[in-house]
Amino acid sequence: MNKKCLAMMVLGASAFVSTAAMAADIPFPHLETTGRGEIVVxxxxxxxxxxVVETKKNAVxxxxxVDQAVTKFIERLQAAGVNKKDINSANIALSAQYNYPKDHKPELVGFRANRNVEVTVHQLTKLNSYLDDALGDGINQINNIELKVADTEKYQQQARQKAIENAKQVAASLAQGFGNKIDGVWQIDYNTDGLPMPYMRTNTYMVGSAPQSAIDQSYTDNNIVIKDSVNVIFKLAEK
Known part of the structure; x- marks a missing residue:
């Protein structure tokens, strides 16, 4: 990665404007760096x-x-070992459906019900079987699949430590290049922007279209990048 993207140095005056303290004049030689780190998991x-979306003559x-389809799906999930707390199915939407003939008043033709189910899967190898169960229980739409990592904080800390090491390495290199050396840290400005970006799957497989092992691998082969960064003002040694 280009060092230009990893660090910024200003001698004599602060370049960070995120806080009033960093924008203030600093009465001694110093340099500023932005350290960045990332973990791929x-x-x-x-x-x-x-x-599930259904349109019927009346709202009832x-x-x-839709309630019947969702109930069957939840029962199948629980029978497969999914904890009830990992299933969210409380929301439902009902709307009247109209036909709009030309030069006539709108005609009520029925009611559409839409109910969503969100499921958290802790065993990724079972994801595809749950999707197959959904399609077999009357669910007629898969909205999205969001891949995640469970121990986010552990990887966030690893990315943060990489960012800290990067800031120190860049600062030392810059100081050396200008015939000087680092003489301590003056200020640290940390605002995390490194929360892991979930991987969104928009494609799904039809039942029986590929071997189960190949489908499961298509989910586990994806990566999630967790990033972190830190801004640091280092003091330079007095000459």
Whole structure:
């Protein structure tokens, strides 16, 4: 990675404007760096969202149809070992459907019910079987699949330590290049922007379209990048 992207140095005056302290004049030789670090990890869990949409002549029948599909799906998930707390299915939307003939008043043709189910999967190898169960239980839409990592804080700390080491290495290199050396830290400005970016799957597989092992691997082969950064003002040795 280009060092220009990793660090910024200003001698004599602060270049950071994120805080009033860093924008203030500093009455001694110093330099400023931005250290960056990142960790690449394999996902080990996922959250997926599915929904069932039904249109019926009346609102009661529409609601009943989606409730039945969701109930069957939840029962199958729990039978497969999914904890109830990892299933969120409370929301439902009902809307009247109209036909709009030309030069006539709108005509009520039925009611559409839409109910979503969000499932947290802690065993990624079971993800595809849960999706297959959803399609077999009357769920007619897979909205998204979000791949995640369970122990986020551990990897966040690793990325943070890499950012700190990067800031120190860049500062030492810059100081040496100008015939000087680092003489301690004056100020640290830390605002994390490194929360892991979940990997969103937008494609799904039809049941039986590929071997189960190949489908499972298509999820676990993806990576999640966790980043962190730190701004540091270092003091330079007095000459």
């Amino acid at each position: 394999k996902p080990d869990m996922a959250v997926f969202s599915v929904s 029948d529409a609601k009943l149809a």
